[in-house]
Amino acid sequence: MKKAIQFGAGNIGRGFIGALLSNAGYHVVFADINEQMINELNEKKSYQIHILDLEKSVETITNVSGCLSNGTDIIDEIASADIITTAVGPNVLKFIAPTIAQGIEARRTAGGGSLNIIACENMVGATSHLQEQVLTHLSEEGKAYADQNVGFANCSVDRIVPPFQGDSILDVGVEAFHEWIVEEPKLKGGTPEIDGMKLTDNLVAYVQRKLFTLNTGHAITAYIGFLKGLETIDQSIQDEGVRAIVRPAMEESGAALVQKHGFDAGEHAKYIDKIETRFKNPYIRDEVIRVGREPLRKLGQADRLVGPVKMATEFDLGRDHLLKGIAAAFHYDNTADPQSAELQGRIQAEGFGPVVSDVTGFAKDSEDYNKVITAYEELKSLKS
Numbered sequence: 001m002k003k004a005i006q007f008g009a010g011n012i013g014r015g016f017i018g019a020l021l022s023n024a025g026y027h028v029v030f031a032d033i034n035e036q037m038i039n040e041l042n043e044k045k046s047y048q049i050h051i052l053d054l055e056k057s058v059e060t061i062t063n064v065s066g067c068l069s070n071g072t073d074i075i076d077e078i079a080s081a082d083i084i085t086t087a088v089g090p091n092v093l094k095f096i097a098p099t100i101a102q103g104i105e106a107r108r109t110a111g112g113g114s115l116n117i118i119a120c121e122n123m124v125g126a127t128s129h130l131q132e133q134v135l136t137h138l139s140e141e142g143k144a145y146a147d148q149n150v151g152f153a154n155c156s157v158d159r160i161v162p163p164f165q166g167d168s169i170l171d172v173g174v175e176a177f178h179e180w181i182v183e184e185p186k187l188k189g190g191t192p193e194i195d196g197m198k199l200t201d202n203l204v205a206y207v208q209r210k211l212f213t214l215n216t217g218h219a220i221t222a223y224i225g226f227l228k229g230l231e232t233i234d235q236s237i238q239d240e241g242v243r244a245i246v247r248p249a250m251e252e253s254g255a256a257l258v259q260k261h262g263f264d265a266g267e268h269a270k271y272i273d274k275i276e277t278r279f280k281n282p283y284i285r286d287e288v289i290r291v292g293r294e295p296l297r298k299l300g301q302a303d304r305l306v307g308p309v310k311m312a313t314e315f316d317l318g319r320d321h322l323l324k325g326i327a328a329a330f331h332y333d334n335t336a337d338p339q340s341a342e343l344q345g346r347i348q349a350e351g352f353g354p355v356v357s358d359v360t361g362f363a364k365d366s367e368d369y370n371k372v373i374t375a376y377e378e379l380k381s382l383k384s
């Protein structure tokens with residue numbers, strides 16, 4: 001039987017990618033540092049996915065097991081796997097890279113064949129980033145082997161999967177919508193047959209379309225909602241004041257995406273409509289603190305907030321609402337989130353202006369910089 005390793009037995013790992021792989025006939029080994037989750041997977045060997053949408057249903061996922069990602073068994077698992085996927089968070093890829101490299105070396109020694117690795121993270125070029133990290137841990141022979149036998153394919157991954165309270169810690173609650181688009185030319189040893197995996201040779205367009213529309217709108221909904229004292233995404237997007245920033249922000253990034261990648265403007269407007277409907281889903285409880293998590297990552301220069309501003313700038317297009325969204329992110333003050341605490345600490349210690357320039361790359365007194373400073377002041381009136 002084919003074997004898949006899914007690094008990260010969290011929401012998207014169990015709620016989407018692991019499930020697709022299991023349904024495609026793979027035995028799925030979830031690799032995680034969460035011992036309780038791993039023990040439970042090995043004991044129950046199955047879990048349930050609750051589709052929480054207008055039409056509800058329950059899907060049972062079988063043929064799964066668990067393995068500690070920081071133990072020793074994982075090396076043998078990698079040596080004999082057909083596909084490796086990850087959903088651990090972009091900042092964690094560097095921690096799993098040495099393990100993947102050891103597994104590739106073991107595979108080489110054992111004379112193993114082709115393997116594909118796909119990092120399913122909200123980040124442009126996540127797999128290429130993982131590949132760079134893995135290469136630093138490989139011997140020269142390991143690098144040559146990987147070059148011949150290991151495909152590192154980027155992807156775009158889309159399904160809203162917030163934390164869920166089920167009968168077992170393994171159960172997940174998901175929206176019905178899902179989209180996984182994988183960069184076909186990078187795959188090695190033929191294309192794996194996985195229902196629900198779409199293939200493209202133009203991945204950057206699809207990753208940016210998703211990250212700069214859904215995740216842009218999601219993050220701005222979370223940050224403005226948080227400022228207004230709202231708890232969930234659906235509450236926030238139903239608030240007219242929040243929607244009045246989020247919708248035009250998605251339209252601004254949309255105009256830039258249409259210019260950049262040649263998407264059909266009418267189709268893109270429908271894509272935005274669908275995303276807004278997904279945010280309004282009343283059957284899932286998605287807290288603004290999950291969607292707003294790690295604000296420094298989200299403010300990164302290729303990420304969902306600054307990324308579309310740069311793209312709009314490239315085509316000399318409007319970006320005022322995106323800039324308001326950036327200002328809202330700088331207001332995100334949640335002591336339970338280490339990156340929020342770091343951001344607020346920096347603003348206190350260094351002053352707001354220097355932090356804006358440093359984090360966003362907007363030059364002091366540039367148009368975008370000045371608009372963020374003004375919006376930051378204006379948004380103070382929303383604070384609950």
Ligand SMILES: NC(=O)c1ccc[n+]([C@@H]2O[C@H](COP(=O)([O-])OP(=O)(O)OC[C@H]3O[C@@H](n4cnc5c(N)ncnc54)[C@H](O)[C@@H]3O)[C@@H](O)[C@H]2O)c1
Binds near residue numbers: 032069122160161
């Ligand atoms: N949840 C969603 O709606 C969603 C949708 C699309 C993409 N994503 C992306 O998927 C990734 C994971 O998000 P999530 O919501 O599933 O997060 P999550 O916190 O639910 O899951 C992350 C998992 O990674 C595990 N982990 C942490 N360090 C690890 C390590 N060193 N080795 C192995 N496992 C480790 C954690 O224990 C956890 O189980 C992120 O990049 C996120 O942007 C999430």
Ligand SMILES: O=P(O)(O)OC[C@@H](O)[C@@H](O)[C@H](O)[C@H](O)CO
Binds near residue numbers: 290294
């Ligand atoms: O996972 P993050 O922190 O990059 O972003 C939070 C949410 O926007 C994200 O998880 C979405 O739910 C997901 O990208 C939907 O496909």
